[in-house]
Amino acid sequence: xxxxxxxxxxxxxxxxxxxxxxxxxxxxxxxxxxxxxxxxxxxxxxxxxxxxxxxxxxxxxxxxxxxxxxxxxxxxxxxxxxxxxxxxxxxxxxxxxxxxxxxxxxxxxxxxxxxxxxxxxxxxxx
Numbered sequence: 001x002x003x004x005x006x007x008x009x010x011x012x013x014x015x016x017x018x019x020x021x022x023x024x025x026x027x028x029x030x031x032x033x034x035x036x037x038x039x040x041x042x043x044x045x046x047x048x049x050x051x052x053x054x055x056x057x058x059x060x061x062x063x064x065x066x067x068x069x070x071x072x073x074x075x076x077x078x079x080x081x082x083x084x085x086x087x088x089x090x091x092x093x094x095x096x097x098x099x100x101x102x103x104x105x106x107x108x109x110x111x112x113x114x115x116x117x118x119x120x121x122x123x124x125x126x
Contacts, residue, residue: 002026002115004096010042011084016124018084020081022096022117030074031102033109036081038092038122045095049081052106059110086124093119 008020020036035050049070050059058070069082079096097113 002032002098002100004098004115006094006117006119006120007097009094009122011123011125013125014086014088016086017082017084018086018122020083020094020096020120020122022079022081023081024077024098029075033099033101033104033106034072034079035072035097035109035113036079036094037097037113038090038094039119040089040092043092046105047110048094050106050110051079053103057106059106084124086122088124088126091122091124093121095119 003026004026005023006020012018033052037045038048039045039102048051048061048064049068051070051072067085072079078101096117097109098115099108100109100114
């Protein structure tokens, strides 16, 4: 099994930047598609960004395109989410996610992730 631990959340003013990290351990990490989701109070968890196992493909929610960048370093078993030009509506708990399928499609995590981290709070003030 894959274990995921997020870090890097915090309080930031609108227009600022924040970088989230997700450290993975356990079963093979490099062969799994990875992604980020978020959940704001009173709302359902929503997709934010995803990246394929070979780093060739990425996908972003329309609300974060041009502002957020997902990346991964397989040698360090870590996935990152660089968040720029943050807005109050970005406030949420951010979760790292992974697919249990090895060397599959980026859609494996976009549509149905199998593993989740504990989440890290991101709060953006106006």
